[in-house]
Amino acid sequence: MISFHYARASCVGEALQEVAGDANAKFIAGGTNLIDLMKMDVERPTKVIDITRLPLKRVERTPGGGLRIGALVRNTDLAYHPLVEQRYPVLADAIMAGASQQLRNMASTGGNLLQRTRCAYFYDIATPCNKREPGSGCSAIEGQNRMHAILGGSEACIATHPSDMCVALAMLDAKVHVGSASGDRVIAFADFHRLPGDTPQRDTHLNAGEIITAVELPPKGFATNYTYLKIRDRLSYAFALVSVAVGLELDGDTIKEGRFALGGVAHKPWRDPQAEAVLRGQPAHAATFARAAGVVLRDARGYAHNTFKIDLARRCIVRALTQAACGTPQSQSAKKIV
Amino acid sequence: MAPYIGTATSRVDGVAKVTGAAKYAAEFNTPGLVYGSIVTSTIAKGWIKRVDGSAAMRVKGVIDVLSHEHRPPMADDDKAYADEVAPLGSPFRPLYDNRVMFSRQPIALVVAETSEIARFGESLVRVEYEVEAPVTDLNRERDAAVPVKPPTNPFEALFTPPKPRGAPERALAAAAMRHEAEYCTPIEHHNPMELYAATVIYHADGKLTLYDKTQGVQNIQRYVCSVFGMKPEDVRVMSPFVGGAFGNGLRPNFEIVLAVLAARALRRSVRVVLTRPQMYALGYRPAMIQRIGLGATTDGTLDAITHDAITVTSEYEDYYRQETGWSGLLYTCANAKYAHKLAKLDLPTACDMRCPSAATGVYALECAMDELAVALKADPLELRLRCYSERDQNNNRPFGSKALRECYRQGAQAFGWDKRNPEPRSMRDGADLVGWGMATGVWDAFQAPITVRIALSANGHAEVACATSDIGTGTRTIMAQVAADMLGLPLDHISINLGDSNLPQSPVEGGSWIAVSVSNGIATTAASIRDELLRLAKQIPNSPLAATAPGEVALIDGKLADKGDVSRAISISDAMRQGGVERIEQEKTTNPSADAARAHNTHSAVFAEVKVDEQLGVIRVTRVVSAVAAGRILNTKTAGSQVLGSVVWGIGMALHEETLIDHRFGRVMNANIAEYHMPVNADVHDIKVIFVDEPDDSNPLGIKGVGEIGIVGVAAAIANAVYHATGKRVRDLPITLDKLSP
Structure with a gap:
């Protein structure tokens, strides 16, 4: 230190x-x-x-019917906020799926977006890592890569983004409010995190000198048909092998709108409009879900220790979409998978 | 006064522990204390060309940068570094020379006025290496593994494979039913909550008081004296409380060497605390590949056992334990043979971890027995009963006591084993496949020589002293219970003094041998206190005990009483005051009864229920019943906690624990307790512990010790339950969900 x-x-x-x-x-x-x-x-x-001490600790309704979450709202406070619990339960669940109570009590909304990968090589300065030391090489590609990306990786980096909360925010089409000396701007959540490419040292499109001030949720919260399903190597306090945040809008058995985002599989929370298009207007059953899973994973690539994640992701997507369609979201306290 | 032995007595040091009054090695302060931060190697093998501490030395507050190039003298012969429990070989010497033998090896110590400055200084030390390619992969080295050396004495024979019997190869080849398979377990680390730490108080006359996290203060004292050429009277080692050690504190670790080195170099008091990643450069449970062959008749009578193990150790020491012999001990079988090879890797030396050898050896055996039961279409419990051993066939002797049948019976009943459908994948709970598995556990019941001193005051208070550690097991509490019963005093009239090298001799606390050793030691010394009291009591005019023999009196409720007629009694205070003494002090050594004619073991039967999500492979261990036979249980509460904790560890061994090494770097990559997975609360459900009655006369109090037996069999029971649930046999631990994927 x-x-x-x-x-x-x-x-x-x-x-x-x-x-x-x-x-x-x-x-x-x-x-x-x-x-x-x-x-x-x-x-x-x-x-x-x-x-x-910055005054960014409030959760407020927006004029448009959404919610504005100050960057310093603690993860625990956000997860238990009545408006989040009622209107965006998938966000509350995703937060509760992450870390431990003690960490959630400390962690902030903005900080959650900016947390760094848990790739073991990134953390160990005795080993090469392009994200930590650009140009030194990626140790994970031929090393311990059980936790690593199956989508969107590059020759330079196959790290994953570790957040659970961000997977739900991606699914919800959140926006990130950013301030800087030259003025404020708003970044769509899908454009906030980036893929590693040949500059894996950059996790996000946030520029030097900018600060996250808030995260804004649009009105649509999918409070009826949703789930956050997280699969990991023990039943709590572990990063996702694969996680899925789902929001469905159903008309009877037909999917009017279906969204899902994946965690634990890429350098950013992974959404795929093509895969979601497969759901639109289709019956909410396993065959539809499997087709969508097939599309989102079409370019998935495994390495020595994480190839299992491709098939695991497929099954998780089907299961999560089923949970959401049935209105039986995954409980984050009872560890039995519903 | 009711006896304390056998009751659920709460820990006598519980309040001190939860209020912070109990002080651990890194919590002892002294004026002028300075702090050492350890620089560790980034390579696993090679030579240090240069240690450049100049940038660190320029930081205000940095006092010195010690390394092999710059340090006080240390012994230069292996013998000086061989501690009480060292294996064969050439022990590691911290900061001794420029050789790097494992990754994260300590290679320099930055000493500074504060721990923060020391840590900053550490980050500034530059090291140049001559790098060699490390070999840390057991699978790559398995063919190069060499057989362990034949034993040269009875102690070494504890760890080498037992003698073979019969004609095992022929019997295996001829067996009507045969099961052969390989079982793999990874390196596991101990991960105690308390980091290894040493605080060395440097006295003006050069004498040292060491506070160290250790399982044996006297082992540390002898080691420090021999490594630094000091006299025993100049080195006092204290370890009053230990926040978990699990075998990793049996041998001296490098924090104590570095702290003493710095204290002697600077003539100042020094503290060294390992970081969590540095804890992964200590010992570990060795990875191993075990091959088991079982041959049986169609009715389930075992006719052949072969058990071969290849285990990991360092390049410089041959650490091994006897994984293989449990197979021929646990089951009756005319033909058996064992083999054990060592793979020497560029890692630190492996070491004991809770139930070394049995945790892993019996895991392999008990999975193999389950597979044999499946092949025979027999109930796994029935098969074990059919093969039940009434004698230790390895050494051709009876057991001192063995209530394993009762463990099977009570465990099965509590679990509801008779409702099990033997067909895999036949039991369900919604989307979950339900599996029930069982396994047997076995461990040694050792006893070691120990010395206990008791000082009894005329006011009816007693101080019991012994150098043993209490590594969190509850030793202090059971010592107080035994002393209270033996001296006829209330529990709160007993004070326990332990974890100090100045106290009477104790072996290291390990192997589950301290409870039995120290309890019988207390009984011996208490008897001699009683004899002295009787001598005084007889001097009282018209003493009611004038004609009573020592064997006929006992200390009961503060009195010395005739056991046949308790009304014939004299209070402790009367006896002492009349005799003109304020204090009776006795110190006695107790040796174990040399009962080599019988085998001494603890046993258990473990039953586990798992629920496995069929689609996703997520495993939950929803129920475990562990029925343990371990002689007389001194304290049902602390003993129950020992077994509960062991079962939790067994869950970790089955499903979670694995030290991940990148073999290109020879380096542990999950060197922290976020990524080294062990069970968290969510992974632990219903655990029931049963102690079955097991009268044993191998020692006067009939004690066996429960520190380790609880982990044995748990991983096998869970692995067998996973098979029963899913129909999939996973033979390499941990059973992560990817291993269950279709």
């Missing part, structure tokens, strides 16, 4: 001022990931800017 300067900001403007022109400065909110990375010498910020 290296020595660093500490600054505390009391408003967004101050935070932006502190970060301006300092490429090695980092914001800290819950610190649930950044501190770990600093202890491992993976992140070596020269300055850490504490943003926990």
Whole structure:
């Protein structure tokens, strides 16, 4: 762990001022990931800017009927917020599927979006990793890659994004509000995280000097037919091998609109409009779901230890869509799969 | 006063532990304490060309950077580093020379005024290596594995395969029913909650007081004295509380060497705490490949057992335990043979982990027995009863006691085993396939020489002293219970003093031998206290005990009483005051009864229920019943906790635990407790522990010890249940869901 300067900001403007022109400065909110990375010498910020006092802690209705979630709303507070529980239960469930109670109590909404991969090589400075040290090589492609990507990987990186919450946000078509010295902008969730390509050191399209101020949910929350199904190597406190967030709008047995996003399989929460198109107007049964799964996984590629994820993802998608269609979402406390 | 032995007595140190009053090795403070942060190797094999600590030394607050190039003298012969439980070979010497033998090997120590500065300094140390290609893959090295050396003494013989009997190859070839298969288990790490830590207090006269996380303070004392050429009276080792060790603290670990090294170099008090990743550079349960052959008649009588093991150790020490012999001990079989080979890899030396040898050896055997039962279309429990051994055939002797039949009976009844449909995939619960499996457990009942001192005061309080550790098992509590009963005093009149090398001799705490050893030790010393009291009591004019022999009196409710007529009694305080003594102190050594004519073992029967989601392969262990026969149970609460914890560990062994090594780097890649999976609360459901009665006269108190037996058989019972649920036999642990995919 290296020595660093500490600054505390009391408003967004101050935070932006502190970060301006300092490429090695980092914001800290819950610190649930950044501190770990600093202890491992993976992140070596020269300055850490504490943003926990910024006034970004509210969950508010938007004029358009959606919800605006301040960047500093704690994961636990968000999961138990009545409006989230009632209108966006898939988001509440996805949050509860992640980490532990203690971590969720600390972790912030904005920080969740910015958490880094849990690829073991990224965390170990004794090994090559393109994400940590561009150009050093990817150790995972021919190494321990059980947890790694089957979709959207590159020759440079097959890391996955670790978040559960983001999988639900991707499915819900959330928007990310960003502030900077040059003005504010809004990024569609699908465009927020990026694929590794040949610059895997960049996880997102957030620019230097920008700060996440809020995440906005559109009105549609799929509160009737939804699920968050997460499959992992133990029944709690493990990252997803595969997870699926589903939202369905049904008309009888017919799918009016069907969305699903995958976690644990790519460098970003994975959505595929072509696969969702397969669902539209079709009967909500297993054959339809399997077709959609086939489309989303058409380009899936496995490595020595994670090829099983392709077939596992197929079965998870079918199961999750079935859970959503039946109105029997996966419980995050009872670990029995419904 | 009711006896304490056999009751559910709460831990006497429970309040101290949950309030933080109990101090662990890294919590002892002294003025001027400085902190060491360990630099570890990034390579697994090679040579250090240069350790450059100059950048670290420029940091304000950094005091020194120690390495093999810059350190006080250390012994230069292997013998000096061979501790009480060292295996054959050339023990690792931290910071000794420029050789790198495993990844994360300690190669330098940055000492600074604060732990933060030390850690920053550590990040600035640059090391240049001459790199060699490491070999850490057991599968690659299995053909190069070499047989373990024949034993040269009875101690080594505990670990080498037993002698063969009959004509096992011929019997196996001729058997009507035959099962042969290979079972693989990975490297596992202990992962105790408490990090390994040492605080060395440097006294003005150069004497040292060491607080170390260890399972044996006297082992550490002897080791430090021989490595640093110090006198025993100059080195005191304390370890009053240990936050879990599980075998990994039996041998001295490198935190103590580095802390002593720095204290002697700087003449200051030093603390060294390992980081969690550094904990993966300590010992581990060796990965192994076991091959089991079982031959039987069609009625399920075993006629041949072959059990071969290949296990992992380092390049520099031959660590091995006897995985194979359990097969021929547990079941009656005329023909048996065993073999054990070692694969020497570029890793640290393997070490004992809870129930070393049996946890893995019996796993393989009990899965093989399940497979044989399937082949025979026999009930797995019936097959075990048919093959039940009434004698230890490995050594041709009877058992001191063996209530395994009762474990089978009570365990099966509590579990409802008779309702099992033998057909795989036949039992369901909604989308879940339900599987029921069972297995047997067995472990040794050792006893070791030990010395206990008791000081009894005239006010009816007693202090019991012994150097043993309490690694979290509840040793302090059972010592207090036994002492209270033996001295006829209330529990809160007993104080226990342990974990200090100045106290009377104790072996390391391991092998489940401390409860039996120290309890009988307390009984011996208490008897001599009683004799002294009787001597005093007889001097009282008109003493009611004037004619009573030592064997006829007991200490009951604060009095020395005639066992035949308790009204003939004299209170402890009267006896002592009349005799003019305020304090009676006795110190006695108790040796185990040399009962080699009988085998001494604990046993268990484990029944497990799993529910497996048919579509996704997600496994839940919904019920476990563990019925244990382990002689007299001293404390049903702490013993029950020992078995519960063991069952949880068995769940981890079956489904979760695996140290993942990247063999290109020879490096553990999941060196943290987020990615090294062990069961969390969600993975643990209903666990029932049963202790069956097992009278045993092998030692005066009839105790056997329960620290380890609880894990044996659990992984096999779960693996067998997974087969019963799914029809799929997974023979390499852990059983992750991908191994069940179609």
